[in-house]
Amino acid sequence: MSVGIKDVAIAAGVSPATVSRVLANRHVKPELRERVETAIRLTGYRPNLSARRLRSQHSNTIGLIVPDIRNPFFTTLSRAVEDAAYKANMRVVLCNTDENPTRETMYLRLMQEERVTGVIYAPTRETAAQLDRLNFDFPVVLVDRHGPAGKHDSVILDNRQASATLVEHLHSRGFKSIEGLFGNTSSTARDRFSGYTEAMNDRALTPRADFVAPNADAATVAARQILSRKDRPEALIASNGLILLGVAQAMQELGLQAPDDIAIAGFDNEIWTGLIGSGITVIEQPVADIGHSAMRLLFERIETPEMAPRVVMLSGKLIERNSSKRPG
Amino acid sequence: MSVGIKDVAIAAGVSPATVSRVLANRHVKPELRERVETAIRLTGYRPNLSARRLRSQHSNTIGLIVPDIRNPFFTTLSRAVEDAAYKANMRVVLCNTDENPTRETMYLRLMQEERVTGVIYAPTRETAAQLDRLNFDFPVVLVDRHGPAGKHDSVILDNRQASATLVEHLHSRGFKSIEGLFGNTSSTARDRFSGYTEAMNDRALTPRADFVAPNADAATVAARQILSRKDRPEALIASNGLILLGVAQAMQELGLQAPDDIAIAGFDNEIWTGLIGSGITVIEQPVADIGHSAMRLLFERIETPEMAPRVVMLSGKLIERNSSKRPG
DNA sequence: AATAGAGCTGAAAAGGTTTTCAGTTTTCTG
């Protein structure tokens, strides 16, 4: 049986309450404090977090619900979230939904049972749509994706703007037929699609878009098809890092080079995008900022629950590389 | 105030014990069971995991302690661990140590306070060395790295063999001066270094090795130096994915091409290694397998604690690509 | 028909901590 606060109390000749107070750094006479501290050291006492949480009603745990930690965007995000969490003396429970609404509701239920302090959450469009019907008893901050307009704290990229920037960039380089390959599950992909479409229309260009499950394999399949079409576009935009990876893979299979055979641009400034060929033009997201902002919003929400929901919108940054150079 | 098991009991006209039994799927008369179930539905009851854990002494939580989730090896590993965990109805608490022994001990302590069911752990060499002096009251399975020989369950790659394979491969392609760039914190890097050195000696080649903090930035700096030396080697081996990334980046900065200017080979078959230039030769690790094996070992250890420690050693697979072709 | 056993249920204890409450000691104020 492991040593509890009671054993420490006996060893130090004080009451359990006093030990608890020493642990919580509350006022207790130096002499007693010292006795307790050595007792703790001697007994090797470690607090039982379950008991502590049960009594204090603070779980000191935050949930992080993302589609897939292997998506580099979410990898980096998770790291930022964890750093902030552990600084605030909180644990992080990580959940991968695979963009599957069933798993999402299961995890949200789990968060409830865990009595988490708060949740950072990148929902699918499907679940996001009914987000205000669900009523969580913990604060939620959406990241990367938004819910019903203005109802929830969220931190997202200005996706329309970012897409428009890519179109503008490609257009200014002389490309006219610009196709887009977008994810089919997130509000983010949808926003990027809108931004793309608007920007194309603004320039009297004809948008053409495809939607695909947001993972590299599915993207490879789709890209293969697009790239081998007779009316292959002059330029192709990929709506996130995994899709971009799929496109790059398809191009390699087909022996195509950017920008000679087709121009390429995408999202997420992963290191490899700078190394592949002579570099792929991308929109860089301030991922770590997004994570930190989300945690800040979460903590502030916890402090003042009645505050009106806030949306933090950050801007992407165009990183021009060779894949979008004017051909020939 | 949230609804507890008591409220459900009252609503169903039974005792809390009965509700608990319904929840745990123990024998209770169908009629009562149904009454309880509708009461649960009506009240929207969610069990309180802290209370449950406190009483039952089962945390159903496993800890995952890794250097950095952004290292793609550990990203994939974490995903495998989580999948297995959630299938077994367990949560995962994720910890990044940044190869920092202080953070390691802090997290190990946390695991103790959390009363975790078990831990999957990739220790630094420093902590690994004193692993048998520490006495955990939870089972630990080491991954990717080993502790004092044969004292702990662990799942690792046959690192010596893998390194030797790379040397053999490069040598058979005609390279003689083969340098190695290794991480400086893990037993794994050390083993890969040993394998490299032995294989070089076996072939009467002179080994030359450098050690560096296992992250891309540090590797870039080191690689830059190696690559701009007058006596630059004919081939360079990188001991993990991040270091390989650093090497690739340095080469690009310096305008060097593989295999024309220098041959390159490394570890971890990340997708980009197949896309960069005309592909980088790597040793592929069965990462998902490693994760699953680790979880299997962990569960078996929990079931039969007195079993002798087991070491599972998996083989890497050489993926030959263009970066190690015989130069022009 | 009596008895053993199985199945089912509820009361109450237990799990390890924090927190409240009340009481005691110390310090401060005038």
Place this chain on the structure above:
DNA sequence: CAGAAAACTGAAAACCTTTTCAGCTCTATT
């Protein structure tokens, strides 16, 4: 130096479950 306030401490309640124990109702066996 008296009295008030502040600081400190311990006993006991509370947090929400699961589990033990004992009792009760059936069924099955002899």
